[in-house]
Amino acid sequence: MTTPYDCVIVANGEFPHSPLPLKFLHDASTIIACDGAVNVLKVHQITPNAIVGDLDSLTSDFCSQYMDRIHVIEDQEENDLTKAVHYAHSLGIKNILILAATGLREDHTIGNISLLTEYAQLFEHVEMLSDFGLFTPLLHTSTLSSIAGQQISIFSLNNDSEITTDGLRWPITHRKLTSWWQGSLNEATGTEFTITMSPSSRVIIYRSNEIKHPQK
Numbered sequence: 001m002t003t004p005y006d007c008v009i010v011a012n013g014e015f016p017h018s019p020l021p022l023k024f025l026h027d028a029s030t031i032i033a034c035d036g037a038v039n040v041l042k043v044h045q046i047t048p049n050a051i052v053g054d055l056d057s058l059t060s061d062f063c064s065q066y067m068d069r070i071h072v073i074e075d076q077e078e079n080d081l082t083k084a085v086h087y088a089h090s091l092g093i094k095n096i097l098i099l100a101a102t103g104l105r106e107d108h109t110i111g112n113i114s115l116l117t118e119y120a121q122l123f124e125h126v127e128m129l130s131d132f133g134l135f136t137p138l139l140h141t142s143t144l145s146s147i148a149g150q151q152i153s154i155f156s157l158n159n160d161s162e163i164t165t166d167g168l169r170w171p172i173t174h175r176k177l178t179s180w181w182q183g184s185l186n187e188a189t190g191t192e193f194t195i196t197m198s199p200s201s202r203v204i205i206y207r208s209n210e211i212k213h214p215q216k
Contacts, residue, residue, distance in 0.1 A: 004095060004125065005028065005095045005096060005097040005125070005127075006029065006030060006093045006094055006096065007028065007029075007030040007031070007032060007091075007093045007095070007096045007097070008025050008028040008030070008031050008032075008097050008098075008099060009031075009032045009033075009034075009084045009085060009088060009096055009097070009098045009099070010025070010031065010032070010033045010034065010037040010041060010048070011034050011036075011037060011080070011081045011084075011098060011099070011101040011112065012034050012035075012036030012037045012057065012080065012100065013100045013101050013103045013104050013105075013108060013109065013112070014100060014102060014103025014104050014130070014131075015037075015040045015044075015099075015100050016099055016100060016129070016130065016131050017131055018131040018209070020129070020209075021099050021129045021130070021131065024097055024099070024129070025046065025099060026046070028097075030049050030050075030088075030091075030093065031046065031047075031048040031049050031050075032048060032049065032050045032051075032052060032084045032087060032088055033048035033050070033051050033052070033084070034051075034052060034053050034057075034083075034084050035051055035052065035053030035054070035055050035056070035057045035058040035070075035080060036053070036057035036058075036080065038051055038057075038058060038062050038066070039057075039062075040100075042062075047066075048066075048069065049069060050069050050070075050071055050084075051066055051069055051070045051071065052071045052080065052083050052084040052087045053073065053080040053083060053084070054072065054073065054074045054075075054080070054083075055070070055072055057080075058070075071087055073087075079108075079111070079112075081098070081101060081112055082118075082119075085098075085115075085119050085122070085126075086122075088123075089122045089123065093123070094124040095123060095125040095126070096119075096123055096125070096126050096127075097126075097127055097128075097129055098112075098127070098128040098129070099128075099129060099130075101128050101130075102128070102130045103130065112128070113128065113155075114157065114204075116128060116135055116136075116137035117137045117157055117202040117203075117204060119137065120137040120138070120139055121139065131209070132208060132209055132210075133151075133206050133207055133208040133209050134207045134209075135204055135205070135206050136204070136205045136206075137202070137203070137204050137205075138195060138197065138201070138202075138203045138204070138205060139201070139202060140197060140201070141194070141195065141196045141197050142194070142197075143192050143193070143194045143195075144192060144193060144194075144205060144207070145191065145192050146167070146188035146190065146191060146192055146193050147188060147191065147211055148188060148189055148190050148191070148211075149187060149211045149212040150187065150188040150207055150208060150210070150212075151185070151186075151187055151188075151207075151208035151210050151211075151212060152168060152186045152188050152193065152205065152207055152208070153183060153184040153185060153186065153206040153208075154172070154177065154183030154184070154186065154195065154203060154204075154205055154206075155177075155180050155183060155184070155203065155204045155205075155206070156177035156180075156183060156201070156202070156203050157202040157203070157204065158200060158201055158202045159176060159177070160176065161176065161197060161198045161199075161200060161201035161202070161203075162174050162175065162176055162197070162198040162201075163175055163176075163177060163195060163196070163198075163201065163203065164195075164196040165186075165193060165194065165195055165196070166193060166194040166196070167189055167190055167192055167193030167194055168186045168187065168188060168189065168193050169186060169187040169188075169189055170186050170187070187212060188207075
């Protein structure tokens with residue numbers, strides 16, 4: 001499988017265990033780690049190309065071992081994931097995948113997911129993958145691939161934007177999603193679906209790894 005990503009960024013959340021995210025990680029040509037992720041990467045015998053953060057989660061031994069690839073950014077207005085993303089952008093990277101950004105602490109999970117629409121403005125392609133599903137930020141009308149029965153959720157970060165869907169079991173037509181639950185728990189009916197969005201929309205799509213098969 002050819003990876004669509006130029007770079008994998010590893011955050012300090014729940015490290016993936018399922019085959020797909022691990023394959024992307026092992027196949028990555030560039031790995032950027034938030035400083036707190038270095039410990040688990042070491043366990044998996046993976047050496048990142050760069051380590052970014054304020055070093056508050058990195059032991060002195062690791063600081064010495066990885067001195068040649070550490071990039072210290074102490075700005076407290078950004079979390080370590082955002083620092084790593086901005087570092088990737090400074091390298092001219094176009095397509096990134098974020099791993100280990102969910103799980104463990106729910107507040108970090110929500111914050112990291114919400115940041116995706118900001119990251120989308122910096123790259124041609126950015127996504128966040130966990131053992132359970134894939135988050136894709138959208139800034140304009142888009143068609144995404146799917147599998148019939150795949151669980152789909154839509155989260156709008158702009159309450160004034162209108163959304164229309166095609167290819168989902170429960171259609172949404174010119175609707176403003178004013179709360180995150182309103183576009184959740186939908187289902188793909190085929191191999192793709194389209195989200196039509198009004199200008200200034202900021203939407204995050206979740207495609208679950210779970211496929212719901214009809215009962216016979």
